[in-house]
Amino acid sequence: MPVLDKRLELGHLPTPLERADKLTDFLAGPRIFIKRDDATGLAGGGNxxxxxxxxxxxxxxxxxxxxxxxxxxxxxxxxxxxxxxxxxxxxxxxxxxxxxxxxxxxxxxxxxxxxxxxxxxxxxxxxxxxxxxxxxxxxxxxxxxxxxxxxxxxSTPVGALGYVRAVTEELVPQCRQAGLRPAAIIVAAGSGGTMAGLMLGLAVAGWEVPVCGYSVGPDARTLQREVADIHNGAARLLGVPHCIQPEQVCIDATPSGTGYGIATPQALEALALFARLEGILLDSVYTAKAAAGMIADIRRGRWKDEAVVFLHTGGWPALFAKDDVELWLREEGEQCR
Ligand SMILES: Cc1ncc(COP(=O)(O)O)c(C=O)c1O
Known part of the structure; x- marks a missing residue:
């Protein structure tokens, strides 16, 4: 697909697909793999x-x-x-x-x-x-x-091509090499372009793996519409006949809590679990909310005995500008005393 070649090399790609064994053991649910797009290299990295x-x-x-x-x-x-x-x-x-x-x-x-x-x-x-x-x-x-x-x-059709390529050139081959067919790909959804690209990439690769988007703020209907629009625009750019309806976009808006940028207790717990079990830094605005959504679903028994891929989309620099994690750690310290 020549359109997929119209890119400049800015990142350190491919990013690794890593097993998160301690998190997997702790949650006693599916095997969790993390696609490390926090490690895309450029100035702190990210999706x-x-x-x-x-x-x-x-x-x-x-x-x-x-x-x-x-x-x-x-x-x-x-x-x-x-x-x-x-x-x-x-x-x-x-x-x-x-x-x-x-x-x-x-x-x-x-x-x-x-x-x-x-x-x-x-x-x-x-x-x-x-x-x-x-x-x-x-x-x-x-x-x-x-x-x-x-x-x-x-989040435009052109931007979403980055995730079409991430799936066709990296994620699918990496999963195949690991002998893995995930039950879901999990991602934080904000403006929707990442999720749209993931869905289209999977369709192009002929892989029927659902993408679960956890909203970081917008309501589910808005995101479903935006993801479908970007997906369909990117499909037109590629000249592939994949058109989806908003209802086919799977969004759970529960982890967004009271709104964009406001951390939830569940997100702060997820942030600490990833840090302390895997040495991986999430952020409280995006990735910790998606991780909280994934953890809540796992605790409800979803994907039991299967495997899931969590797409780590980066975001850690914001940890140094917000006081939510600091307040949470102080509270935790007080409880320990
Ligand atoms: C760290 C991080 N994760 C996830 C997202 C969401 O990606 P998208 O806007 O493509 O839905 C963003 C968007 O800004 C982000 O910065």
């Missing part, structure tokens, strides 16, 4: 590297010299867009919701270190920010800056 390999290639093809994207203040996607731009010698402008912080920490510190220009957008929603980007883009063009606008999370 967005794979999307950016395709998005940055499209930007260069269009003659852009500046990558622009949007996100929350601690956006991992924004950090990795800044890193991709630095690697490629492009400018980068990040439009972040919220106010300029008094102290640089976590992803924002890294954004600045990577040379991105930050624009703080206060309470503005994404449609308003996209309009501002278009206005700024027209002004910048007069100064010789050609922007390439990447929507939130890099």
């Amino acid at each position: 967005k590297v794979r999307k950016l390999e395709y998005l940055a290639a499209a930007a260069l093809e269009q003659g852009a010299n500046c990558l622009v994207t949007v996100g929350g203040p601690q956006s991992n996607h924004a950090r990795l867009t800044a890193a991709a731009a630095a690697r490629l010698g492009l400018k980068c402008r990040l439009y972040l919701q919220g106010q300029a912080p008094r102290k640089l920490a976590g992803n924002i510190l890294l954004d600045r270190l990577l040379g991105a220009e930050l624009v703080f957008c206060g309470e503005a929603g994404y449609p308003e920010i996209y309009a501002q980007i278009d206005r700024d883009g027209a002004r910048l063009r007069e100064q010789g800056v050609e922007i390439y606008k990447i929507p939130v999370g890099g």
